[in-house]
Amino acid sequence: MNKVQSKLPAIMLCFIFVFITRSSFAQQTETNYDESKVPTYTLPSLLISQKGLEITSAKEWEHTRRKEILHLFEEQVYGKMPNKKIPIRFEITGTSAKALNGKATRKEITAHFGTNVNGPKMYILLYIPNERTKPAPAFVGFNFYGNHTIWNDPEISLARSWVSNNSNFNINENKATEASRGVRTSRWPLDKIIERGYALANVYYGDLDPDFDDGFQNGIHPLFYQKGQTKPAANEWGAIGAWAWGMGRVLDYLEQDKDINAKQVAVMGHSRIGKAALWAGATDTRFAVVISNNSGCGGAALSMRRYGETVGVINKAFPHWFCDHFNQYSNHENILPVDQHMLIALMAPRPVYIASAEEDRWADPKGEFLAGVYASPVYKLYNLKALEGYDMPGIHQPIMNTIGYHIRAGKHDVTTYDWERYMDFTGKFFR
Ligand code: GTR
Numbered sequence: 001m002n003k004v005q006s007k008l009p010a011i012m013l014c015f016i017f018v019f020i021t022r023s024s025f026a027q028q029t030e031t032n033y034d035e036s037k038v039p040t041y042t043l044p045s046l047l048i049s050q051k052g053l054e055i056t057s058a059k060e061w062e063h064t065r066r067k068e069i070l071h072l073f074e075e076q077v078y079g080k081m082p083n084k085k086i087p088i089r090f091e092i093t094g095t096s097a098k099a100l101n102g103k104a105t106r107k108e109i110t111a112h113f114g115t116n117v118n119g120p121k122m123y124i125l126l127y128i129p130n131e132r133t134k135p136a137p138a139f140v141g142f143n144f145y146g147n148h149t150i151w152n153d154p155e156i157s158l159a160r161s162w163v164s165n166n167s168n169f170n171i172n173e174n175k176a177t178e179a180s181r182g183v184r185t186s187r188w189p190l191d192k193i194i195e196r197g198y199a200l201a202n203v204y205y206g207d208l209d210p211d212f213d214d215g216f217q218n219g220i221h222p223l224f225y226q227k228g229q230t231k232p233a234a235n236e237w238g239a240i241g242a243w244a245w246g247m248g249r250v251l252d253y254l255e256q257d258k259d260i261n262a263k264q265v266a267v268m269g270h271s272r273i274g275k276a277a278l279w280a281g282a283t284d285t286r287f288a289v290v291i292s293n294n295s296g297c298g299g300a301a302l303s304m305r306r307y308g309e310t311v312g313v314i315n316k317a318f319p320h321w322f323c324d325h326f327n328q329y330s331n332h333e334n335i336l337p338v339d340q341h342m343l344i345a346l347m348a349p350r351p352v353y354i355a356s357a358e359e360d361r362w363a364d365p366k367g368e369f370l371a372g373v374y375a376s377p378v379y380k381l382y383n384l385k386a387l388e389g390y391d392m393p394g395i396h397q398p399i400m401n402t403i404g405y406h407i408r409a410g411k412h413d414v415t416t417y418d419w420e421r422y423m424d425f426t427g428k429f430f431r
Pocket of ligand 1: 270271272273295296297309314
């Protein structure tokens with residue numbers, strides 16, 4: 001045997017190893033946009049309890065199955081929000097009745113979390129229509145780059161927290177400056193919202209938890225650590241949980257503001273904040289309407305379809321969003337004990353609206369629609385019409401049942417078209 005011959009088995013093993021790792025790597029990283037390659041999947045049953053009982057009434061749903069499902073999402077997906085209560089003080093730092101040429105009142109409210117003056121704070125920007133005969137219904141929405149980006153109003157305070165750099169928005173050194181005022185106006189048609197009689201409460205999501213993986217040392221998580229704890233446990237909240245928790249605290253403030261009808265508050269979120277809005281709606285039933293805009297994987301889209309973004313991809317790219325237990329489903333969606341239709345069902349009997357965008361294949365529009373369809377049996381228990389029996393509608397053909405849905409032309413974004421539908425939808429239920 002010459003030298004090469006003696007090494008042949010080892011060389012072949014190497015080749016086989018490289019082949020296997022490369023092909024499984026390709027399998028895991030290649031994004032599937034082909035409907036024929038969606039694996040066959042069996043969704044966990046919505047209406048069979050863990051003891052195997054069939055749920056046939058709204059009462060049984062509320063007493064048994066809803067609790068089980070909520071618990072599974074807490075333990076396996078988003079992580080539990082803490083039970084511990086911390087002191088929260090709301091301070092109104094500015095009010096002007098002259099905003100939007102006198103059409104709206106602008107208020108800025110600081111929520112002080114905990115007792116340390118240097119502790120984390122959430123800054124609420126609230127616009128309320130002046131022309132009204134009663135307390136206004138409201139939308140709660142979080143923004144990605146600071147309150148000052150949502151409207152061109154020089155009176156809005158600049159974001160104080162860490163912000164993502166973005167050269168298009170003139171944000172460098174992770175710090176908000178005057179240069180990014182109004183850069184996100186297209187996502188927040190405030191004039192139209194006010195004209196239609198709604199208030200808008202807006203918060204920069206990074207006030208709750210800056211959106212990068214720092215092991216949960218900044219933001220609100222440390223306020224809740226037990227003695228000696230340095231990060232959330234494997235079943236405790238990640239960043240999405242913290243953003244959703246913050247949405248609930250905005251509602252706490254709105255309940256104290258006599259200009260707002262806190263029984264008519266819709267929580268709306270786009271993309272990662274859409275995931276948070278759904279989780280806020282599931283955990284806090286005071287939200288009367290819940291709206292998901294292009295929320296995709298870990299939001300409205302069914303994970304088991306593995307179309308566009310997958311659980312494995314999202315957990316790798318954003319390890320701080322979900323709880324650590326969620327990692328076990330990376331590339332093993334088939335063993336998930338819940339899928340996102342169950343998250344939508346947690347809103348019942350409240351109205352929930354899911355919106356997709358045609359070019360946003362990463363967020364799997366069809367998977368978002370199907371989650372609404374498969375959540376519908378729970379609405380049926382309340383005798384409410386949702387999406388059961390519906391086929392996916394065409395572009396710009398909204399469905400406005402108690403579960404609503406639309407798909408619009410264009411890319412991953414929030415547009416005036418989306419907002420108009422949200423106001424139409426919400427208006428059906430808020431009278
Ligand atoms: C993407 C992420 C999506 C979505 C989006 C966003 O990078 O993969 O899940 O959340 O960000 O928030 O805009």
